[in-house]
Structures are given as structure tokens and as C-alpha cells.
Amino acid sequence: MVIPHHYLIFLVFFIVNYTSLAATNKPTQLVDTVCKQVSNYTFCVDSLSSDPRTRSADQEQLLFIAFQVACSTALGTRDYIAEQLKNLNAPPPHNVTRDVRLSHLQKCSRDYDKAVSYLEVNNDNSNFDAALQLADLAGEAARVADHCQAAFGRTASPTLTRRNRDLKLLCEICIAIADMFVVWV
Secondary structure, eight states, rough: OOOOOHHHHHHHHHHHHHHHHHHHOOOOOHHHHTTTTOOOOOHHHHHHTTTTGGGGGOOHHHHHHHHHHHHHHHHHHHHHHHHHHHHHOOOOOOOHHHHHHHHHHHHHHHHHHHHHHHHHHOOTTOOOOHHHHHHHHHHHHHHHOOOOOOOHHHGOHHHHHHHHHHHHHHHHHHHHHHHHHHOOO
């Protein structure tokens, strides 16, 4: 059987593109080292790789990238909570469920205001001594996500539960990178 010329060209093109795509999906050694220290390797690699600067980042740059990804997630969650508050229709005041949900969302809104302030890091500050402080800030942001989740308990929406979990995982990544400075410096 003879393969037509255009199919052969397509096949070669596909193999070359697939091979280069697979090579770019492989994490850098630094990302691999960081992600092996956290509880969810795949989430870590995917999160850090979501920023194109990661491929050429050194440890300090990767730390700020991780904080920016975490901050972006916290901002998105804060916006999501604000949208939930805005869409909370006003049923009769006797509806305890609405009042309880309103109270929980307001707590989470305040929590995520704090998380954003903890994660907004000025990447012009290249002071290695700040690594411990950054790890502490990431830890505080993770506790905020726990507090928000605890406010709802089992009644939290799956979307909010996922967002809280993601922020905690991102903070874990930030802490892992910051802790590397303590060992390496």
C-alpha cells in the first residue's frame, strides 16, 4: 500500500509538533524540584507552567510568579464571592438560610480581602531575607481559605470549595519555593 504524499507530509508535521509540544510540557528542573515538595505535583506543575515566564525563571523569579498566580486566584475568588453576594436574591427576612448564607459569604469576602493583601508582593524587592516573611504571608493566605471553607462547612458550593482548595495548594507552592531560600542562602 502506497501512502499519498500529502498524508506523509501531514504525518511528519504531526509527529514534529507532538514531539515539540511534549518537550515544552516537561517542567524545568527547578519546577520539578519545587513540585516534588508539595502535596499535588500535577497541580503544581500546571499552575507554575500557566505563566510563560516560568520556563526561564530562576528561583527568585519563580517565587514571584507563584505569588502572582496565587494572588490572581485569590482575586478571582474574591470576585466570585462578590458576584454570589450580588446575586443573593432577597427572599422574605424570615428565611434563615439566606441570612446564614449571606453571613458566610460576607466572612469569605473579608477573608479574601486579607488573602489578596497577603499575596500582593512587589517583585522589585529582591531581598532574599524576605523569604521567611513571604512564607509566613502565604501561610496566612492559606489559613484564610480554611476559614472561608469552615464558615460554610458542608454547605459550601463545589465552586467555592474548589477555589479554597486551589488557593491552599498555591500557597503551599509559595511556601515550598520560599523555604528553598532558607536552605540555599
